[in-house]
Amino acid sequence: MYLQHFGLRHAPLGKELTEPWDDGTLAHLTERFNWLLSSPGVGLLTGEPGVGKTAALRNITKSLNPHRYLVLYQAETDFGRVDIYRGLARALGIEPNYRRAQLWRDIKQRIHELVDTKQTTPLWIIDEAQNLPPEFFRDLPAFLNFAFDSRDLISVWLVGHPALAQTLERAPYAALASRIQVRVELKPVVQRERFAKLIAHAFKSAGATGTLLSDSGLEIVRQASKGLPRNAGTILCTAMRLAVPKGLNHLPDEILQLAIEELQ
Template identity: 30%
Template sequence: MYKTFYSLAQAPFSKEIASSDAFLSTDYQGAISALHYLQKSKGMGLLIGDPGVGKTFTLRSFKESLNPSLYHVIYFPLSTGGVMDFYRGLVYGLGEEPKFRKVDLFRQIQQGIERMAFERKITPVFILDEMHMAKDAFLQDIALLFNFQMDSTNPYILVLSGLPHLKTRLMLNHHRPLSQRMIMKYEIQPLTKVEVSNYINHHLKLAGAKMPIFTESAIEAITLRSQGWPRVINTLTVNSLLFGSQLKKEQIDEEIVRLAVEDSGLA
């Protein structure tokens, strides 16, 4: 309903936005540059950030930038199963039929990586998400699993992604071997005050807005309440558009935003 009222060609702030249409915030560009450095260097990297800051979108943008004839991406969020499910998922991702014992799964993963990299000349890219949920033993396994030829070569790209306390955990003594092998570490920060305004206008323009829909005071209210987290900004702006269209408001002011904040449970 709000699309018609505000003459928008499509819904703004959609999860389905193409990476080519991404808002180029300072931190988004920094994260993408860090991931491309990892792509060129190969090895292990760490991407962290608070919930709703845009980690998954950044990882998807990175994935879409890779040539599928040169890179084979395996994405696995830890929340989808247990540790053995994770190992089996990696084996499936490498095109193998998983075995049952952990030691056999380890061997399958390492041999699958070597075959893909050295025989097929394709670099396997592992994106392991929600790794802040990983148990200590599992993080220690990763240091062993991705050790090739006595740590003399890296025929893969591995990105560990999760919440900021993952970085803190990796600083503990028993995870130091894994942390020391990370050649890239990047923490995505929320949008700045100026970026929030530009972010909102960018997405409305993509949706086909012909004139300003949000007043400056409305954008200031969204900036204050969202603290720069893109996911919260998206929620507040869409809810504001809904309330604005219901109340026949040609421009959304801070009062409409206040209703959206209350409706979103952010008050």
């Protein structure tokens, strides 16, 4: 209802956003992402919850040639290590074996088939990777060992909170840390000018023809959201819902404050 009221096609900063705002940060990630595709290995993408990690990867992968790359996305990570590989097996179209050794062999055989027969490179994106069990981090280097470690056949992106990078610096995970070829951290948009451009792009992409926020309102949202796009989007959508019954076609500061209070 609020979308129609404000003449928007979708929620600003929502998942329907097809052209994310970028002042160079996403271009940097895209460059590193493509580099890892051409030279398969392990990438690490970290950032605060709501900063846009998953959205950025979704935007990058949607343009990949499905005949050349098989994108395998996994976000259910708060399980045992065998469960993680079972999920990968199912994504590859394999019936998971109950024995881990055979499960690994089946997955590796399938990856060999994809690369050598179909010329398709698997891309495994593990979201919420900070929840992965320690055993998985210790196992992964051995799992990625193909043909006496002479070939890299799969690209893996570990995506998670900043604590993930700190975890992988610990001595027990040195083998995995040494395999990480790309490290990218997305940071909140806390600078006023950058945040203003982010919000302006969000509303324009959603179909807004005018400005809905005052400068002071923009500052209210910036501080309350801490520069995190997801938080900012939630505040704006809540404010618009509150504005509709009042017949407002803009978002005054008091409505924004009320939205923030409701979300606390």
